[in-house]
Amino acid sequence: MPLDRFVRPINPTSRHVKYGLPLAYASLGSFMATLTTLFAKSLVNLLSVSLFDHDNQFTNALSWAILLVTVFTAASQVYWINQGLLRYDALLQVPVFYVIWTVFDIIGGGIYFNEFREFTTVKYVLFVL
Numbered sequence: 001m002p003l004d005r006f007v008r009p010i011n012p013t014s015r016h017v018k019y020g021l022p023l024a025y026a027s028l029g030s031f032m033a034t035l036t037t038l039f040a041k042s043l044v045n046l047l048s049v050s051l052f053d054h055d056n057q058f059t060n061a062l063s064w065a066i067l068l069v070t071v072f073t074a075a076s077q078v079y080w081i082n083q084g085l086l087r088y089d090a091l092l093q094v095p096v097f098y099v100i101w102t103v104f105d106i107i108g109g110g111i112y113f114n115e116f117r118e119f120t121t122v123k124y125v126l127f128v129l
Contacts, residue, residue: 025084
């Protein structure tokens with residue numbers, strides 16, 4: 001491959017692998033969990049309009065795509081956290097998973113649902129604190 005000369009092989013016993021890989025598994029699971037949360041919220045909105053307002057929202061492909069992405073990300077979330085738990089200690093995987101998931105959920109939800117729209121500089125500073 002043309003890029004092979006630029007990419008050095010990573011030693012499996014290096015500190016990058018030792019510390020980075022456990023975090024990567026937890027982070028991938030957290031990212032999938034965040035996407036599951038966001039798409040599940042959208043799916044619940046579609047279902048509530050369809051069921052309670054009697055306005056079927058599943059007549060176009062986008063609604064079905066939201067459903068499929070929700071199912072896929074939910075399964076992926078479980079897969080990645082289980083892969084991390086198979087290889088590394090639960091005392092590392094579970095807390096890292098939940099902390100990253102919570103941070104991603106707060107920031108992702110704030111962006112996706114425009115919750116930061118009326119934030120001032122002071123509110124951003126207080127939010128970070």
